[in-house]
Amino acid sequence: MDLEQEYVLQNYARYPLVLARGKGCHIYDVEGRRYLDFISGIGVNALGHAHPRILKVLREQAGLMIHCSNLYYHQYQGRLAKRLAEMTGLNRTFFANTGSEAMEGALKMAKSHGRAINPAKYEIVALENSFHGRTLGALSVTGQAKYRQDFEPLLPSVKFVAPNDEAGLEQAISGVTAGVVLEMIQGEGGICPLNPSFVQKARELASLFHALVIADETQCGVGRPGTYFAYQRSSPPALPDIVVAAKPVACGLPLGFIVANSKAAAAIRPGMHGSTFGGGPLACRVALEFLDILDELLPAIQRVGGYFHVSLNELARKHGFVKEVRGFGLMLGVDLAMPGKQIVLDAMAEGLLINCTHDTVLRFLPPYIVTEKEVDQAVKIVGKLFARI
Numbered sequence: 001m002d003l004e005q006e007y008v009l010q011n012y013a014r015y016p017l018v019l020a021r022g023k024g025c026h027i028y029d030v031e032g033r034r035y036l037d038f039i040s041g042i043g044v045n046a047l048g049h050a051h052p053r054i055l056k057v058l059r060e061q062a063g064l065m066i067h068c069s070n071l072y073y074h075q076y077q078g079r080l081a082k083r084l085a086e087m088t089g090l091n092r093t094f095f096a097n098t099g100s101e102a103m104e105g106a107l108k109m110a111k112s113h114g115r116a117i118n119p120a121k122y123e124i125v126a127l128e129n130s131f132h133g134r135t136l137g138a139l140s141v142t143g144q145a146k147y148r149q150d151f152e153p154l155l156p157s158v159k160f161v162a163p164n165d166e167a168g169l170e171q172a173i174s175g176v177t178a179g180v181v182l183e184m185i186q187g188e189g190g191i192c193p194l195n196p197s198f199v200q201k202a203r204e205l206a207s208l209f210h211a212l213v214i215a216d217e218t219q220c221g222v223g224r225p226g227t228y229f230a231y232q233r234s235s236p237p238a239l240p241d242i243v244v245a246a247k248p249v250a251c252g253l254p255l256g257f258i259v260a261n262s263k264a265a266a267a268i269r270p271g272m273h274g275s276t277f278g279g280g281p282l283a284c285r286v287a288l289e290f291l292d293i294l295d296e297l298l299p300a301i302q303r304v305g306g307y308f309h310v311s312l313n314e315l316a317r318k319h320g321f322v323k324e325v326r327g328f329g330l331m332l333g334v335d336l337a338m339p340g341k342q343i344v345l346d347a348m349a350e351g352l353l354i355n356c357t358h359d360t361v362l363r364f365l366p367p368y369i370v371t372e373k374e375v376d377q378a379v380k381i382v383g384k385l386f387a388r389i
């Protein structure tokens with residue numbers, strides 16, 4: 001901690017905890033203290049820690065080839081892209097490393113798509129309270145002043161609409177709109193799902209004006225909501241043109257992707273986009289293994305997520321300062337009438353890792369392997385802390 005204080009850029013407000021290793025849903029600090037991990041590296045460690053099947057393919061592939069660049073083919077990128085096409089209903093993938101990088105690719109796709117129709121068709125419609133990453137393009141469509149203000153002016157021609165404001169969408173989307181960016185469950189914004197009718201409206205207007213719908217599923221996608229993607233929760237789903245995802249897809253290795261339909265994919269031709277590390281053999285092979293396991297886990301995510309939601313609601317009924325419990329599957333938030341930071345610190349002292357987003361929302365993103373018993377343990381700790389307030 002002292003070395004970081006002296007030598008590392010002071011951009012993170014870290015908790016005073018040095019972690020060393022993990023197993024399943026538990027993680028241990030350097031002194032050997034055990035914590036129940038209900039934040040999973042902010043939604044990354046989908047299978048918890050040291051999952052035997054992930055370890056096996058990691059070890060095997062690391063001994064064969066970690067990286068070969070996108071100058072050449074390897075055996076896993078095409079297979080993974082096929083898998084993602086089957087999962088999304090879209091047909092072409094670009095591999096990146098992070099959510100922000102994937103978002104940049106999606107924005108470039110939308111801009112190039114618009115420009116091919118009309119050079120003045122470059123506007124992006126995005127949502128207030130959203131978060132899409134820290135790079136300049138992703139920041140430009142992020143609808144929260146605290147992330148943007150020190151870096152303005154950002155990309156011009158981004159219009160922001162309040163989430164679930166259908167009339168606002170009607171005003172904002174027009175013939176000069178190239179893309180409409182939707183974070184299906186706003187994560188950093190406080191676990192706020194978009195209404196299905198709002199998503200449907202965005203889809204209809206985008207189709208009418210030949211704009212692309214970009215679903216940012218970086219935090220809420222790839223199994224976490226109990227379906228592959230959050231946009232698939234409504235039936236029939238409003239299919240986006242581009243899906244952006246990252247966090248859990250390679251269980252802790254950096255891997256992000258965009259999957260696009262033919263219309264959107266046609267906007268990127270050879271030489272127009274790329275990434276040195278994106279889609280390497282190690283990350284792709286781990287992702288393939290993860291997706292096999294995910295198919296087996298989806299019913300459990302729905303079941304345990306539902307149980308967790310009910311348990312948090314029971315807690316909410318006992319404490320007047322809980323305003324709302326929100327979310328789906330294993331992406332849940334408890335909105336409080338006061339800041340949640342101290343509760344996060346107190347939970348850590350009790351052996352539970354969670355975090356607080358949007359100042360007042362306790363955020364729970366446990367690994368997909370979490371059990372009802374572990375949910376009971378976490379809820380018991382939160383209940384104990386609430387009772388002290």
Ligand SMILES: Cc1ncc(COP(=O)(O)O)c(C=O)c1O
Pocket residue numbers: 097098099100101103131132133134183187188216217218219220246247
């Ligand atoms: C919805 C969403 N989009 C994009 C990002 C950026 O992802 P990354 O930090 O991997 O660049 C995040 C990160 O939290 C996110 O939640």
